[in-house]
Amino acid sequence: MNTGAPDARRYYALPSPFAMKRGGRLLGAQVAYETWGRLTAARDNAVLILTGLSPSAHAASNAEDPTPGWWEGMLGPGKAIDTDRWFVICANSLGSDKGSTCPASIDPATGEPYRLGFPELALEDVANAAFELVHHGLGIERLACLVGCSMGGMGALAYMVLHPGSVRAHVSVDTAPQAQPFAIAIRSLQREAIRLDPQWNGGDYDIHDGHGTRYPEMGMSIARKLGVITYRSAMEWNGRFARIRLDPEKREGEPFGFEFQVESYLQGHAQRFVRSFDPNCYLYLSRASDWFDIGEYGGGDIMQGLKRIQIERALVIGVSTDILFPLEQQEQIATGLSAAGAHVDFVALDSPQGHDAFLVDIPNYSRAIGGFLAGL
Template sequence: MTEFIPPGTRFVDLPSPFPMKRGGALVGARLAYETWGELNGAGDNAVLILPGLSPNAHAARNAGNPAEGWWEGMLGPGKSIDTNRWFVLCVNPLGSCKGSTGAASPHPDDGAPYRLRFPDLSIEDGADAAAHLVRTLRITRLDTVIGNSMGGMSALALLLRHPGITRRHINISGSARSLPFSIAIRSLQREAIRLDPRWAEGQYTEASYPESGMRMARKLGVVTYRSAMEWDGRFGRVKFDAECREDDPFGPEFEVERYLEGHAQRFVRQFDPNAYLYLSRSMDWFDAADYAPGATRGDGGDEDAKVVAALATVKLEKALAIGVHTDILFPLQQQEQIAEGFRAGGVDSRFLPLPSPQGHDAFLVDLARFGPAVRDFLDAA
């Protein structure tokens, strides 16, 4: 059980106890974050970034940590999110293992890791923690909230639960609820971890870590993060091993298999399995339809209409929902629905579909397309 906290990470203490949406509370919890740029005198140039499941708060290099960040090409002086102009905050999601309190963090009662004693985690809990950070830094109102992937869900929860917290919003490859395909993939990922004997009902150790389960979970994820078009163009049917090895007759032969294995090996010892389970399930549970006026869970009716009705209650000046044609995990219609919901409430809301071949991960790698879209939106302040 290890936390992976990059140098330069800053922390804000959450209210204690910190109530969780699905019951229970955290005592002595904290949220990890990093900042770039300076808050101006009017306090109206703050941009909050809410990332996906696995990133830490280190989106780009800064004075506290000169290492390259996970969104280095997007964030910095003169870049699309220009830190000469904007005061930027990026949080590590609550429940993670990269600084924010999660299943790998010490329990206040005995100092041992929470493990499965951690309360049920919801997307809303992470949104409430981010709102507390904004208030603690005395930011009266954010200029923009940017949410990527799971962070797009967190951003919607933030807007729904904390009205008026921001003027504008960019939702990138996010969704207002998980579709059955996404739920199915994440269910298989969690099952791969839980069926690894070394998971041991969450009681694994550094010496006995569920590596096989985490490898399989990561491989399943990576397959859905990119598109079939990219897999074909990048790898084709190229083999790295001309023949099957006699000692491993069904082992990997193709370059795409080696690529997946490399990704998995880099991930498994850098993320806590229990934290992965909690965060993954929180995405399946989130449903903006719960916030539709008069909505009651399970009361039937048009669920998509409820999502639109819920988002129509959000008060914003302007919004942009960006998606990618080749994204199978958060398909394009989900970003279109977000823009539609905001527009139904009178928000100046735009939907931007991009033709990137790189699937769900395009916002991390296809900056030639995403960068100008984000820059143009922010520059229009």
Template sequence: MTDARRYFELATPFAMKRGGELHGARVAYETWGQLSASRDNAIMILTGLSPSAHAASCADDPESGWWEDMLGPGKPIDTDRWFVICVNTLGSCKGSSGPASTNPETGNTYRLDFPELSLEDAANAAAELVHGLGIGQLACLIGNSMGGMTALAYLSLHPASARAHISISTAAQAQPFAIAIRSLQREAIRLDPNWNHGRYDDTHYPDTGMSIARKLGVITYRSAMEWVGRFARIRLDSEQREDEPFGAEFQVESYLAGHARRFVRSFDPNSYLYLSRASDWFDMAEYGNGSAAAGLARIHLQRALVIGVSTDILFPLSQQEELAEGLRGGGADVDFVALDSPQGHDAFLVDIAGFGGAIAPFLASL
């Protein structure tokens, strides 16, 4: 099986918002569909913290992607019409340059020598990719979760770069609850002795810290309603329980442990720290003289779709309403959709009927 992932070399030096620069940096991306002769049918997807660029399967990589049911021929994001680009965020460990990459100046892994990362840096890298593909203006920019914040930075830093925007379960600025959760996740990683100030290896790896961080994340990605519906207070069978004091006793504990096991070694801890902090730092008020609403109003689009979920505790519906109102302030024709999906923040990954039911007609109208 061949890999559908491609790489785009960023300009050297690539200047970072908070200081420092990258040399020989790149971003990984994948594409679906065909770019039209007029180059006016391009859609870019900016992802949340941990996904790769593999949003959907294709001939070169038939493995299902993280948004498999949303993207493809005849699906809500219809690749029979649209040329779709999904980019792995700068700072990630899924092909783009980040703390887990090799520093070409030293030949060693960057680790904490990677410059301080902002979502503006990720946005500028994505914009370079779009320009490198010969696309002057995107038909639509789509951002999920952290990728939604990156999309707002993209639209702010690169005026007229997209005709339309789909904002999914994101925010104009991190609020205290989200900052608090991410702070605990970072603390769990940093306090694991094996993290060793970022100098870990496969033998001495911060498995425990990453496991706790992932469990905290999964708890906030889903809703209390779903936890009750899926697990209630069902206990594990005696043979499934851990033979140690205070070991896992309930099915929900086992579920979290399974999620953590699958994640811990699949994502670089330093990349996790960098991207988590970048999410906390992001603030549209920087573009509006201290007002996030004013910052949003400076974004000029023809159309926008803002989707939120009533059970999302990480990016609550009130923040989606703020986004919709702010984008209207910039003159955009904004559709706002509030879904009652029980899956909380992760609903956009699983409630394809709800999200696809909003995205498909919006894209069809463009």
């Protein structure tokens, strides 16, 4: 549907059929992506960014779409990821509704949306789709650097272990080599909130209609609130809201209604999100994050799995206040890549923003990432 809004997305048609890790296949699938900068004649200055669960490929503004991107402060001319030097690609994850083939897409076999008929999705599928885009779609044999943020960091590990020799350097941002029980528990509750909303209706709700009457708005709202709570730290919540109450006229008149500012903040955050991301896509990508384990490639051992990744250099960044992807998991990645022979820089930041720090604490992340890329 053409909304008239600026759109810089391009689309790459994946091989058809496109085989999925856990069985099943996709016919006529595509990956949405955006680019910044220019590819050199030698095709040796490409940087690929793999995103977290919900962002689109619009990481930064460009001529086709001047609206700010989700990593606007990090990417652009003269910025940490300097588009005067690098040809930057941001790929929308397979399974996401931001332009790539996903559960909300039309199944060519039926002419109807896939919904829960979409094949089981793994982050390895996301990685393989991105590789097809880079290697065959753009003709790039080897990435100068692969950047993975949050869920995208897990996808980046899959990309490198599945496609040896395709990456020279790696920037790992607030991610993990496998999902830990706390993260699995939170995502499980998020999925349960969506599935238990009667309007989810077994995945059969109104798609591509922001005003549809059958839509699991309450389930998506609770899922988003749970996510936002874990994306920030207790220090951040205390500093921003303490126990400040809403003005009496802003409180809900119903029993047990919102009374504190933090409750109102979460509600506003959820309202902005619920109609902006497809619920079934959320379920599929959330579960794919839980399934990922680099140890599968090392006989069940994380370190052995990481040692199969052959790159020259890596920067691994974590933040001490991240409860979703704890700092010790970043340390595991750094140790494993170093054991595999890479020269690894490990940066532990004390940003109070928790897991979301890479989206908020741009100055500290810029120094680390910009300094690393400048040395490549």
